[in-house]
Amino acid sequence: MKRYECLRAIAPQFGDELVVTNLGAVRHEWQSLRPHHGNYHLQNLGLTSSMALGLALALPHRKVVAFDGDGSLLLNLGSLATIANQHPKNLIHIVFDNECYESSRGAPTATAGSADLAAVARGCGIVNVATAKTVAEFTETFTRALKASDLYFILAKVEPGAGDVPAAALDSQENKYLFVRYIEKSENVKILTSTLSRASEPASK
Amino acid sequence: MKREVAAEIVESLKEAGVDFVATLTEANLHDLVMALGEDKAIHHVPVTREEEGIGVCAGAYLGGKKPAMVMMNAGFLLSTNALATVCIHPGIPVLLLIGHSGGVGEENAGHATVGALTEPVLQAIHIVYEKVGRFEEIRSTIRDSQMLARSSRRPTAIVLNKQALR
Numbered sequence: 001m002k003r004y005e006c007l008r009a010i011a012p013q014f015g016d017e018l019v020v021t022n023l024g025a026v027r028h029e030w031q032s033l034r035p036h037h038g039n040y041h042l043q044n045l046g047l048t049s050s051m052a053l054g055l056a057l058a059l060p061h062r063k064v065v066a067f068d069g070d071g072s073l074l075l076n077l078g079s080l081a082t083i084a085n086q087h088p089k090n091l092i093h094i095v096f097d098n099e100c101y102e103s104s105r106g107a108p109t110a111t112a113g114s115a116d117l118a119a120v121a122r123g124c125g126i127v128n129v130a131t132a133k134t135v136a137e138f139t140e141t142f143t144r145a146l147k148a149s150d151l152y153f154i155l156a157k158v159e160p161g162a163g164d165v166p167a168a169a170l171d172s173q174e175n176k177y178l179f180v181r182y183i184e185k186s187e188n189v190k191i192l193t194s195t196l197s198r199a200s201e202p203a204s205k
Numbered sequence: 206m207k208r209e210v211a212a213e214i215v216e217s218l219k220e221a222g223v224d225f226v227a228t229l230t231e232a233n234l235h236d237l238v239m240a241l242g243e244d245k246a247i248h249h250v251p252v253t254r255e256e257e258g259i260g261v262c263a264g265a266y267l268g269g270k271k272p273a274m275v276m277m278n279a280g281f282l283l284s285t286n287a288l289a290t291v292c293i294h295p296g297i298p299v300l301l302l303i304g305h306s307g308g309v310g311e312e313n314a315g316h317a318t319v320g321a322l323t324e325p326v327l328q329a330i331h332i333v334y335e336k337v338g339r340f341e342e343i344r345s346t347i348r349d350s351q352m353l354a355r356s357s358r359r360p361t362a363i364v365l366n367k368q369a370l371r
Contacts, residue, residue: 020264040267044290047260050252051291054264054272057248058225062268078253082261086250176295179267189269193355 001135003096004029004163006156007067009139013146016186017063020052022072024103025162026096030067032165037182043172046075049083049093056088059187063090063146070097070111071104077120083151084125092145092152093121098160106160121153128152210340211236214302217344218273219246221351223300225270226250227258231277233304233367238275255280256287262299263291271355273300278307278323278364285330288360293330298354300347301332301362308366327362334362 003026011033019039021027027041040055042048052066073079073095083093099112111117118131128150132138138156145152180191214237218226227250230238241249248270252258255276262272276284281303292299306313307320327334333353335346346363354361 042291043294044260044287047256047263047287047291050257050260051264051267053250054225054261054266054270055268056264057250057261058265058268058270076254076257076260079257079260082250082252082257172295176267176297183267183269187269191266191269192358195356 001133001138001156001158002161002163003098003156003158004161004165005135006096006132006138006158007033007163009135010142013143017065017146018055018059019065019067020048020055021067022048022069024069026067026069027170028165028168029163031168031170032163037178038186039175040179041168041170041172041175045072047079048072049076049079052091052093053079053083053086053088056091057086059183060088060090062187063092064088065092066094068093068095070095070099070109070117071101073117074110074115080121080124080126080153084121087151089150092142092154094142094154094156096156096158098158100160102160102162118153118155121155126151126153129155131155131157133157206233206236208236208240210343211240213340213343214347215240215244215247217347218300218351219244220344221300221348222271223273223351224248225262225265225272226275227252227261227272228275229253229255229258229277229280231304231306233306234275234277237302241275254283256284259284259287259291259299263297266297266299271351273302273351275302275304277304279319281362282319282322282326285326288332289330292360293332296358297360298358299360300351300354301334301360303334303362303364305336305364305366310367323364327364332360332362333357334364336364336366338366
């Protein structure tokens with residue numbers, strides 16, 4: 001199976017869920033399938049799981065879904081231990097494992113050898129861990145995770161290859177402002193500070 | 206770090222609005238990390254590597270928290286790519302409390318290089334920082350650094366030297 005097929009299969013299930021995407025083609029695929037201000041496209045390889053953890057802890061009543069990759073998670077394996085210990089019940093951590101650094105021309109990652117990221121997740125203490133090898137398995141597991149009120153780690157074993165989608169117009173500053181404004185509105189909170197004009201203050205005598 | 210210094214830092218963070226702290230401990234930060242873990246008003250996330258904490262703090266900010274990261278300067282050096290790509294590039298504020306080993310008075314030879322590199326690297330990545338060495342500077346520096354982080358949408362740093370830590 002391909003990552004794009006997995007994303008396409010689950011996209012109709014998304015409502016107001018918050019999404020953090022990894023660096024690479026996944027951001028363009030997801031933005032094309034589900035253009036939404038609740039998507040945050042990270043410009044860093046490695047910290048997708050950590051960003052999603054922080055977001056999930058800040059908003060425990062909102063479902064947070066991370067679209068991570070094997071190369072990224074291998075940079076930040078310790079985040080699985082932190083996620084397990086924090087145990088956010090609203091986080092679904094999905095890793096699309098294509099066993100290579102596809103965006104960097106395809107050299108193999110450690111999962112092409114002996115490493116099993118699902119076993120690492122289990123070893124760190126995450127209980128709901130699944131490995132999906134078909135789109136049907138993936139969709140069934142994701143649907144269960146979305147309905148559940150618990151932390152899930154889903155390893156999707158995929159073939160390399162990106163979906164035939166246009167490059168998304170993703171600017172990091174714009175993405176941040178749109179995401180933060182969306183959170184401010186949907187959560188009725190204030191995140192961005194604003195400065196009052198001095199003109200509104202009475203002049204001192 | 207003395208317990209009263211740790212307590213002053215925790216109270217100052219809360220007064221400045223900080224409600225979410227990621228930490229990676231060290232001998233000099235131990236009392237602060239333990240005090241943060243006990244405080245009910247602050248969500249404490251002990252991380253396994255400092256750059257992980259930068260990601261966690263940035264995610265918490267996007268969800269409406271006011272985050273800070275507590276680490277030693279070795280961890281700050283490790284975090285420079287995370288700070289550049291996750292915080293500075295999109296414009297996400299995180300208050301950094303950095304314990305400074307390897308400065309004047311350091312007896313451990315292994316820390317001297319890290320100590321000498323800390324301020325130049327902060328300057329190189331354009332993070333505004335203040336150095337704190339005295340108890341009475343803690344509260345106002347935390348308040349003001351947090352103010353600048355929030356208004357500028359950038360990380361700011363407080364470098365805690367050995368006098369402040371002991």
